Amino acid sequence: MSPADELKHEHKTILMVLGAAERKIAEWKVAGRVDRPYMAEMVDFFMNFIDRCHHTKEEKHYFKKMTDRNKEAVLSLVAVLLQEHEEERRRLKATVESLSRVKAEGMLPDFDAIEKNLLGYVTLIRDHIVKEDQSLYPLTDRILTTDDQRALMEAFKKIELKEMGHGGHEKYEEVARRLAGS
Template sequence: MTKNPFKILTIEHYPILQVASALAAMKTTHEIDPETLKEAINFIRNFADRYHHEKEEKVVFERTKKKKVDYSPIEAMEKEHEMTRGVVKQAAKALEEGKIEDAIVNLRNWANFIPNHIERENFVLFPGLDNIFNEEEKEEILREFERVDEELGSFKEMENLANKLFLEIVSKSGNAIVEARAIPKESRDDFILKLAHALPKNATLTVLYDEKSEELEKRLDSLEIEEIKKKGVYAFKIKRGEDKN
């Protein structure tokens, strides 16, 4: 099976979006354990930043800069990485000082921003980069990705921690909100289903979607769905009540 490095980067966005969907619905009135917030910060630092960004910045972006192409979109992404690091640093500082509410606000800011960054990478940047690297170069990129996997962690670890955090946070807040439009169409419904079934009992998942989909509704059959009014987007709530079956 030939792998594509941009597909790998796209898939690494899913656990990041899963954690973001839990963090985005946090309110300062929710009693989220400081340990959980710390774990969320560690997830962002170790996996979104060190692990995933190592692949983006040190491998893909560096190689792109050596080519005779306009790399201003890459510089824009790097600036956003830098900005998000700043927000997470603020969250960590607030947490250290015992300012739980400030930590929640900063983590929520990160969570509200990151889907848009991911969306542009998935839909604009990566397809563009996929065209400028030839197969041999993509093989080299994949080998460097393997090095990152050996040194900095694994996707499995990233996924497990994302699942754990999602459950812990949503158990306390009762809500999650997912910007599903950041996920490529072919994987979007599977991702929503995964989050819906990961919901603790009586929790709600708000889904920002592109248009009404009977197919998705059919697949969510065992869950309660309610359409909600949101400006400029098709949105609905999934509620995990007591299981029907």
């Protein structure tokens, strides 16, 4: 598996949860209440799997290696992707803040803010994934050497261990399946 393949696999996992988030928003809107345990697990997935693990792999290693090897081909695209990561973080923070106002019994004091922030976050991530999968990742084999790719895979393992602990990646794959199946 190449570094791009691993990141694309993670994208598939992320997309499962994004689809589930869209379904849950519709359910919550009809019900007038939020499933708090589900919401907490979803936010944990966004913060830890997407931002702390996936984005760290990209920002600290993959993007850097790609730009080190061929600035002309990828520099402007990587700059856009990094800006999008920052926007995703801002939107996630707004989502968490709006969700934090959900009352203990799951009642929604301001559903419009929750819907706007969560669906905005989902849209940002979806659009971002398309850019990476269709524009950046296909360049991997052309730009990175076999040694570069091996080094990236090793760096990815270290990030997973540091950010999520032993077995953390598998745990979040299971969380994604559970969230998508709810």
